[in-house]
Amino acid sequence: MTDVGTLHAPMKVEFDYTRSLGPTLSEFMTGLKRRQILGGKLADGTVAVPPPEFDPQTYDPITELVPVGSEGVVQSWVWVPEPVPGQPLDKPFAFAQIVLDGTDRPLLHAVAVEAPDQIATGQRVRAVWAEETVGAITDIRWFEPEGDGPATVPGPEGEAVNGIIAPVNLSYDYAASPEESKFFRGLADGKLIGQRCPVCEKVYVPPRGACPVDGVPTTDEVEVADRGTVTTFCIVNVPFTGQQIPIPYVSAYVLLDGADIAFLHLILGIDAADVRMGLRVKAVWKPRDEWGTTIANISHFEPTGEPDADFETYKVHL
Amino acid sequence: MRDVAIVGFAQRQMKEFDGSPTCVELLVPIFAELFEQTGWTKSDIDFWCSGSSDYLAGRAFSFVSAVDAIGALPPVMESHVEMDAAWALYEAWVKIQTGLVDTALVYGFGKSSAGQLRRVMSLQMDPYTVTPLWADAVSVAGLQARAGLEGGAWDEEQMAAVVARSMSDATGNEHAIRSRTTTVEDVLAQPMYADPLRRWDCAPVSDGAAAIVISAADTPAFDRFPGQSAWITGFEHRIEPGALNSRDLTVSTSTAAAGAAAGVDGVDLAELHAPFSHQELILGSALGLGDDVRINPSGGALTANPMFTAGLNRIGEAARQVWSGGSQRALAHATSGPALQQNLVMTMEARS
Amino acid sequence: MTTLAAVVGVGQTHHRAKRGDVSMAGLLREAVDRALADAELTFDDIDAIVIGKAPDLFEGVMMPELYLAEALGAPGKPLLRVHTAGSVGGSTAIVAASLVEAGIHERVLTVAFEKQSESNAMWALSIPVPFIMPVHAGAGGYFAPHVRSYIRRSGAPTHIGAIVAAKDRQNALKNPFAHLQNPDTTFESVMASQMLWDPIRYDETCPSSDGACALVIASEDAVQRSGIKNPAWIHGTQMRSEPTTAAERDQVNPHAGREAAAALWKQAGITSPIDEIDCAEIYVPFSWFEPMWLENLGFAEQGGGWKLTEAGETAIGGRIPVNMSGGVLSSNPIGASGMLRFGEAALQVMGEAGEHQVDGARKALGHAYGGGSQFFAMWVVGADKPTH
Known part of the structure; x- marks a missing residue:
C-alpha cells in the first residue's frame, strides 16, 4: 500500500435479470427452444430476425411470425480479436450480420472461424445449436461455415417460454477521491481524519472533494474523536440481497465530537429498542491486525455511559 | 426565439483519471475556470444541467455527488440527462427559451476507464436478443465500417485520411490524449485490430469532464460578460430505430434531418463527434459538408473521447473557433447510441 | 413563456408487482397508447418524445430508450432521456412541458416507466461501495432515520403514519x-x-411495481385546434436540487423543497396553497412523508402537517385531499411514480379521475422528490387557463 495517490479497490455489479417477454418475443424464444427460428413479418412485407416487437415504420405491434431457415448469408462481419466475458466464444471469432434464408434483414450473431481470412461477405453459414435449449438467443451457440454436417435436429416441443434470465456482471476499478483516501488511510492508523472547508469552516468527516455548500475541496486536516452522539437512527428488520449484517440492527447517524456532519454506522452493545436520539457512543475498533483502509475497522459504536446529549446540541444536524 | 450565446467552455481529459467515478475533482476546477472566463459567480447561473451515465460509473445515481461541485446550498435549479451532455445543453437552451431562466451552466463527466468500456456499452443493445451475446461497441462499429467499405460508400484510404488528419491536428490540442503527425501511408501500415478497423480507427478510451456556459443576450449578466460570444443559430436532434437491421448503417438519416432543420448553409468549420473514423465520413455526407469546410481542427473524438462529454466538447471546440475568429459560422455535432443511432447538430456564428 | 401548455392526454398501465405478460417495450406502450387515445392523437401528431426512468441498473439496460425507439414511435424525431433520481417522473414531464412552452414543439409525448421485477431495487441501491460500511438497507433504511427526526421535531403522535397508509390504500x-x-x-x-x-x-x-405513465402535452394553439374540451393547463413548473449530505443540512424539511414550492406558488399566482389548491398528488413512498411534505410545501406550518392528516383533512372530502389515486404507497414503478403524480393531478382538473375524483377540482398540485430528499419537481395544473 502506498501513501500517495488515491485508494483503489475492485467493485462488482452483478445481477441475473429476469425479463418477461410479451407475446412477440415469447413466440420467438419458444421457437428457439424448439430449435426453430422465427422471423417477424413487417408492414413493408419484409421478414426480420429477431422479430421486432414494434414495426420500425408503423410502430404497430408485430403479430405475424413465420418460420425461417437456420442457414443464411453473411452480409457484413467484424473480427473480434480479444473476446470479452460473456461473448459466444472465448477465443477470437467474428460477429456477423447474417441474412437467414427466408428473411430480408440480418441477424447479429457470432461466426466461429479460426481467422479473419476464413470468413467473407456472401459466405453461407448455418446455426450451431446448444445441446440443451432454454429459449434464449444463446440457444444458437454460434454460426459456422456451411458444410456437409448433419442437419438441424428439432428440439423438444416443450412449454412456451415467457421469460429469460439475463446475467449482467460487470467489474469496475473503484477509486476514492484524494480527500476520501486520506480519511481511509487515517483509519488504517486508527485515526478519524476530517477536513475543514476553507470557506464555511465546517469540518467534514470524511473529507470531501467538494464542500457541498461551497463547491471547493475541504483542506485543513482535523482529527476528530472516535466518540459522538447518535442524532437519529433506524432499526433495520428487513433482509435483502447482498446484505452483510444480520438483522435486526441499528443503523445510526453518529455526529463525532469535533465534526459538523454525522455519518452512518452500526450501534451494538445495547438492545435495539433502547437506542435513542442523543445517545452518547464510542467506536469499538476491530483488533488492530484486522485493520485496513476502511471504515469497517470500526466494528460498531457502543454506548459510552455518559448522559444523553441535549436535543439543542444536535438538532441542526437532523 | 431568444438569442442565446455560448460564453464559456472548459474541459479536462486523460487516459485514466485517478479519482472518484463522480469526477467531482475534475468538475471543481472546471467550474472555477468558467467563472474566471465569464467574470460571473455561482449566483449568476440560473440553471444547471448535466449528462452522465450510471453504467459508466458502475453505480446508481452517479450524478448525485457531482451536485456537490456546484456548492448547491442554497439550492439550485438543476436537471440531468442520461445522455451525452450535449443533450443537457439542449435542455438548458430550451429552458432559456421558455423565459424562466437566462443563463445556464451545463456539464458532463465520465470515467470510462473504471470498467471495460466496449463491454459495458453492449448494455445499450436490445436486452433480449443482442446484449446476451455481449455485442461490444467496437464490433458493432466494425460491422458498420465493413458495410460501407464493401458497399462502396467509402474506402480504406478515406478512413485512413480521417485518422491521419485527426491525429496530426491533435498535436495542436493540449487536451488530446492521442496525437501524432502522421500520414495516410503510416495509418494504412498499421496492423488490423478488429478487422476492418485498425486501433487508430477507434477512439481511445478516455476519461474526462467538460462544461459550457450559455446566456441569453437580454440579461444583466450578459451585459457584464467581457468575452467573445458564439451565437446559437440552430439546435436540433433526432433518433433512429434501435434495431440495427432496421437501419442502413452506411448513412445517417437522423444527422441529415437534424442538419437540415438546424441549417448548415455557410458553415466554414465542423466539429463532428465520430468515435470511429468511418463515422466521420458518414456524418460529413449526411450534412453535405463540402471540401471547403474545415473538419475537427481539435482532432475530434478519435484523439480523445471522454464518454458523455465528447459531444459537448465538440460544441465547446467549435465555439472556441468562433470566439477566436477561426470560424465565422461553425457546426458542432454529437452522437449517442450504437453506430450513430442518435445525433444532434448545433450551428453557431460570430457577430460583430 | 412563449405559449401556454396543457396536458391533453393521460395514460397509465395497470401497475403490478410483476407484469409478466409484457416486455419493457410492451409495458410502456400500454401507457403510451392510452395517452394518445385520450388525446385523440396518433404518433404522426407527435413532434418529440421525452422519456424518464430511475437508474439503468434497475433493468440492467444502459439507456434503454435507445432500444425502445420504435416502441416510442421516436424514429425521425427528437428524443430526450431524463434521469433525476426519484423525482424523474416529474422532471421528465417538466422538460416535455418546457419544449412546448418555449414554442419549439406543438405536441410532445412524455413517458416514464420502471419494470422493477426485472431486478431488485434493494440490491441496485445497496451495492457495496469499497471502503464504506454497508449499513444502508435500501430506500427505507435511508429515510427511516429522517422520519424519526420529524417525529421528534414535530411532536407528532407515532400513529400518524398509519393514518396515511390506511387512507392511501383505501383510496x-x-x-x-x-x-x-x-x-x-x-x-x-x-x-x-x-x-x-x-x-x-x-x-x-x-x-415495488412494474408500471408506466405517459402524457401528451400540447400548446395553446394545438389545444384549440383539437377536440379536447377539458385540458389541464399548466400554471407553473419548478425544479430544485441540493446536495445529499452537507453540514447542518435540514433533511426533514429540505430547503430545496421549500424553495421550489415558494417559487411554484408565486408562478401560479397562489397566495394560500391550502385554500387555493383543491387537491394534491404528493410523492409519499413512506407514509410519514405526507405530513412532512405538507409542511415543506406550505400547506401547513412547520410542525403542523400531522395535524391536517390526523384531522382527516387529507382524505377525499377533506380540506386538502392528498393522493386520491392511492399514491406511491399503492403503486410504485419508481421512474414513473413522479409522472403518475403529475398525471393524476391533471386527471383531477380534467374531471377524469373516475371514482377518486375530487368534486369540482379546478387546481391541483403534482409533486415528486428523489435522491436523499434533495431533488424536487412539481407543477400546478388547472381547469382554467392561467390568468396572470
Whole structure:
C-alpha cells in the first residue's frame, strides 16, 4: 500500500435479470427452444430476425411470425480479436450480420472461424445449436461455415417460454477521491481524519472533494474523536440481497465530537429498542491486525455511559 | 426565439483519471475556470444541467455527488440527462427559451476507464436478443465500417485520411490524449485490430469532464460578460430505430434531418463527434459538408473521447473557433447510441 | 413563456408487482397508447418524445430508450432521456412541458416507466461501495432515520403514519390502475404490521411495481385546434436540487423543497396553497412523508402537517385531499411514480379521475422528490387557463 495517490479497490455489479417477454418475443424464444427460428413479418412485407416487437415504420405491434431457415448469408462481419466475458466464444471469432434464408434483414450473431481470412461477405453459414435449449438467443451457440454436417435436429416441443434470465456482471476499478483516501488511510492508523472547508469552516468527516455548500475541496486536516452522539437512527428488520449484517440492527447517524456532519454506522452493545436520539457512543475498533483502509475497522459504536446529549446540541444536524 | 450565446467552455481529459467515478475533482476546477472566463459567480447561473451515465460509473445515481461541485446550498435549479451532455445543453437552451431562466451552466463527466468500456456499452443493445451475446461497441462499429467499405460508400484510404488528419491536428490540442503527425501511408501500415478497423480507427478510451456556459443576450449578466460570444443559430436532434437491421448503417438519416432543420448553409468549420473514423465520413455526407469546410481542427473524438462529454466538447471546440475568429459560422455535432443511432447538430456564428 | 401548455392526454398501465405478460417495450406502450387515445392523437401528431426512468441498473439496460425507439414511435424525431433520481417522473414531464412552452414543439409525448421485477431495487441501491460500511438497507433504511427526526421535531403522535397508509390504500380501491388492492388494509392492520425499518412499519412502505405513465402535452394553439374540451393547463413548473449530505443540512424539511414550492406558488399566482389548491398528488413512498411534505410545501406550518392528516383533512372530502389515486404507497414503478403524480393531478382538473375524483377540482398540485430528499419537481395544473 502506498501513501500517495488515491485508494483503489475492485467493485462488482452483478445481477441475473429476469425479463418477461410479451407475446412477440415469447413466440420467438419458444421457437428457439424448439430449435426453430422465427422471423417477424413487417408492414413493408419484409421478414426480420429477431422479430421486432414494434414495426420500425408503423410502430404497430408485430403479430405475424413465420418460420425461417437456420442457414443464411453473411452480409457484413467484424473480427473480434480479444473476446470479452460473456461473448459466444472465448477465443477470437467474428460477429456477423447474417441474412437467414427466408428473411430480408440480418441477424447479429457470432461466426466461429479460426481467422479473419476464413470468413467473407456472401459466405453461407448455418446455426450451431446448444445441446440443451432454454429459449434464449444463446440457444444458437454460434454460426459456422456451411458444410456437409448433419442437419438441424428439432428440439423438444416443450412449454412456451415467457421469460429469460439475463446475467449482467460487470467489474469496475473503484477509486476514492484524494480527500476520501486520506480519511481511509487515517483509519488504517486508527485515526478519524476530517477536513475543514476553507470557506464555511465546517469540518467534514470524511473529507470531501467538494464542500457541498461551497463547491471547493475541504483542506485543513482535523482529527476528530472516535466518540459522538447518535442524532437519529433506524432499526433495520428487513433482509435483502447482498446484505452483510444480520438483522435486526441499528443503523445510526453518529455526529463525532469535533465534526459538523454525522455519518452512518452500526450501534451494538445495547438492545435495539433502547437506542435513542442523543445517545452518547464510542467506536469499538476491530483488533488492530484486522485493520485496513476502511471504515469497517470500526466494528460498531457502543454506548459510552455518559448522559444523553441535549436535543439543542444536535438538532441542526437532523 | 431568444438569442442565446455560448460564453464559456472548459474541459479536462486523460487516459485514466485517478479519482472518484463522480469526477467531482475534475468538475471543481472546471467550474472555477468558467467563472474566471465569464467574470460571473455561482449566483449568476440560473440553471444547471448535466449528462452522465450510471453504467459508466458502475453505480446508481452517479450524478448525485457531482451536485456537490456546484456548492448547491442554497439550492439550485438543476436537471440531468442520461445522455451525452450535449443533450443537457439542449435542455438548458430550451429552458432559456421558455423565459424562466437566462443563463445556464451545463456539464458532463465520465470515467470510462473504471470498467471495460466496449463491454459495458453492449448494455445499450436490445436486452433480449443482442446484449446476451455481449455485442461490444467496437464490433458493432466494425460491422458498420465493413458495410460501407464493401458497399462502396467509402474506402480504406478515406478512413485512413480521417485518422491521419485527426491525429496530426491533435498535436495542436493540449487536451488530446492521442496525437501524432502522421500520414495516410503510416495509418494504412498499421496492423488490423478488429478487422476492418485498425486501433487508430477507434477512439481511445478516455476519461474526462467538460462544461459550457450559455446566456441569453437580454440579461444583466450578459451585459457584464467581457468575452467573445458564439451565437446559437440552430439546435436540433433526432433518433433512429434501435434495431440495427432496421437501419442502413452506411448513412445517417437522423444527422441529415437534424442538419437540415438546424441549417448548415455557410458553415466554414465542423466539429463532428465520430468515435470511429468511418463515422466521420458518414456524418460529413449526411450534412453535405463540402471540401471547403474545415473538419475537427481539435482532432475530434478519435484523439480523445471522454464518454458523455465528447459531444459537448465538440460544441465547446467549435465555439472556441468562433470566439477566436477561426470560424465565422461553425457546426458542432454529437452522437449517442450504437453506430450513430442518435445525433444532434448545433450551428453557431460570430457577430460583430 | 412563449405559449401556454396543457396536458391533453393521460395514460397509465395497470401497475403490478410483476407484469409478466409484457416486455419493457410492451409495458410502456400500454401507457403510451392510452395517452394518445385520450388525446385523440396518433404518433404522426407527435413532434418529440421525452422519456424518464430511475437508474439503468434497475433493468440492467444502459439507456434503454435507445432500444425502445420504435416502441416510442421516436424514429425521425427528437428524443430526450431524463434521469433525476426519484423525482424523474416529474422532471421528465417538466422538460416535455418546457419544449412546448418555449414554442419549439406543438405536441410532445412524455413517458416514464420502471419494470422493477426485472431486478431488485434493494440490491441496485445497496451495492457495496469499497471502503464504506454497508449499513444502508435500501430506500427505507435511508429515510427511516429522517422520519424519526420529524417525529421528534414535530411532536407528532407515532400513529400518524398509519393514518396515511390506511387512507392511501383505501383510496387505491377507487383506482383500477393501482397496484395494491386490499380492502382489508385499515388503520388497525397497518399498526399491527411488522416494524421493517423502525419507525416505519411494513404497511407504511411503498410496494415495488412494474408500471408506466405517459402524457401528451400540447400548446395553446394545438389545444384549440383539437377536440379536447377539458385540458389541464399548466400554471407553473419548478425544479430544485441540493446536495445529499452537507453540514447542518435540514433533511426533514429540505430547503430545496421549500424553495421550489415558494417559487411554484408565486408562478401560479397562489397566495394560500391550502385554500387555493383543491387537491394534491404528493410523492409519499413512506407514509410519514405526507405530513412532512405538507409542511415543506406550505400547506401547513412547520410542525403542523400531522395535524391536517390526523384531522382527516387529507382524505377525499377533506380540506386538502392528498393522493386520491392511492399514491406511491399503492403503486410504485419508481421512474414513473413522479409522472403518475403529475398525471393524476391533471386527471383531477380534467374531471377524469373516475371514482377518486375530487368534486369540482379546478387546481391541483403534482409533486415528486428523489435522491436523499434533495431533488424536487412539481407543477400546478388547472381547469382554467392561467390568468396572470
